[in-house]
Amino acid sequence: xxxxxxxxxxxxxxxxxxxxxxxxVDIEYVKEGQNRFLRVYIDKDGGVDITECGEVSEELSEKxxxxxxxxxxxxxxxxxxxxxxxxxxxxxxxxxxxxxxxVKLYEPIDGEKVYEGILKxxxxxxxxxxxxxxTRKLSVEIPYDKVAKARLAVTF
Numbered sequence: 001x002x003x004x005x006x007x008x009x010x011x012x013x014x015x016x017x018x019x020x021x022x023x024x025v026d027i028e029y030v031k032e033g034q035n036r037f038l039r040v041y042i043d044k045d046g047g048v049d050i051t052e053c054g055e056v057s058e059e060l061s062e063k064x065x066x067x068x069x070x071x072x073x074x075x076x077x078x079x080x081x082x083x084x085x086x087x088x089x090x091x092x093x094x095x096x097x098x099x100x101x102x103v104k105l106y107e108p109i110d111g112e113k114v115y116e117g118i119l120k121x122x123x124x125x126x127x128x129x130x131x132x133x134x135t136r137k138l139s140v141e142i143p144y145d146k147v148a149k150a151r152l153a154v155t156f
Contacts, residue, residue: 005029005038008069009060013040016059022048025081026088029074036074038064041081053078087150093122102153103129105146115140116153
């Protein structure tokens with residue numbers, strides 16, 4: 001059910017986003033306590049504002065009412081993914097070279113399943129991350145298909 005709701009929502013929201021030159025980052029359909037939430041994360045270079053989120057929410061809500069893919073009551077939320085936005089596609093990695101990233105792996109590389117550092121390169125489906133281990137700067141190459149989860153990481 002959840003995957004079908006996400007697929008239908010994606011089909012409905014993509015034309016809206018294309019018209020507004022916005023990017024779909026992610027869609028979640030989750031149950032939290034007694035409530036269900038359909039969350040749509042959108043973005044663009046420079047970020048999105050509350051007005052853009054509101055416009056997309058209104059248009060998508062109308063389309064969801066017509067298509068009626070969700071039988072239960074739910075809350076629709078359209079928002080920015082925030083500063084620690086997920087990196088879901090190869091294009092996301094290409095766009096965020098030279099930025100700080102957090103990457104969790106399906107299986108360890110050099111004994112580690114989690115790396116946080118600067119994404120130095122993404123070529124031939126391989127991420128190159130420069131990270132610190134104690135006082136040394138190290139580099140690791142991670143095949144794209146080994147990435148379980150990735151996001152931008154804020155540094156202070």
